[in-house]
Amino acid sequence: MTEDRGSARWWKEEQIRYWRETTDHYLKFGATFQAGIFRDGDSAGESYDDNNRTIVKRSGLRRGQVVLDAGCGVGGPGLYAAEHVPDLEVHGITLSPYQAELARKMIAASPAGGRIHIRAGDYHELPYPDRMFDRALFLESAGYSFQLEELFTEIGRVLREDGKVYIKDVFCRPGKLTVQEWKQIDLFRRIYVQPTPPMEEMTAALETTGFSVTSALDIMPMIVSKPVEKDFGLPRFREFSNLPVHWGEIVAVKTAG
Ligand SMILES: C[S@@+](CC[C@H](N)C(=O)[O-])C[C@H]1O[C@@H](n2cnc3c(N)ncnc32)[C@H](O)[C@@H]1O
Secondary structure (H helix, E strand, O other), rough: OOOOOOOOHHHHHHHHHHHHHHHHHHOOOOOOOOEEEEEEOOOOOOOHHHHHHHHHHOOOOOOOEEEEEEOOOHHHHHHHHHHHOOEEEEEEEEHHHHHHHHHHHHHHHOOOOOHHHEEOOOOOOOOOOOOOOEEEEEEOOOOOOOOHHHHHHHHHEEEEEEEEEEEEEEEEEEOOOHHHHHHHHHHHHHHHHHOOEEEEHHHHHHOOEEEEEEEEEEEEHHHEOOHHHOOOOOOOOOOOOOOOEEEEEEEEEEEEO
């Protein structure tokens, strides 16, 4: 434990360590690192392909767009999108240099590999020019941000006029928590090294940084949990009961700058 526990630098170092420890384990379940499979309409929700198809559809990815995959993991969802949407260009960024290296290897083997680019870096300080992107995706990744307003100000900078942010994530339940629930969420935040804010905190940060939130949904009924999911994050895994979290989806459009 370093002295500046809780500072931006501390979160960063802890998260890099977390992903170095656990990425090989997550890979056993595939190249999409999400705890809940999102299904829509006729999708069975049996695989990460179903999840990624749902996300491509609901985030409005279209031919020829340039997309930021913010917190891209080893690139599974970004690669799925590039393989299924013609001429889509995807730029993924992950805090973990180890994940970026694995992602680049995986992408090199795909026919769509030339349209997906991965870097190691911090999504609060993006290495891209102003107004480069049509869409910014956060797939179970925005909840790791330790500075939401800084994050969305930076996302506003790299999005084009009318550009959209699409977020699918795990959020802390709003309202008062019992002592037991508080202890559970506190442990969850420490183990998974993520602040896990309530959804309202994220939508408020978007609204104060030049975005208009067009939709903010509790998507619990559309999430399928896989039996293997309880092993996520090993070797840090713990059993939780009555953890006060839910999955949510936010769509916001850039209105300023
Ligand atoms: C649960 S994984 C999800 C990965 C990917 N979106 C997917 O669906 O497979 C969370 C990701 O967020 C990334 N992340 C967390 N904080 C970040 C930051 N400050 N900058 C860039 N990436 C970050 C982690 O490196 C990790 O790749």
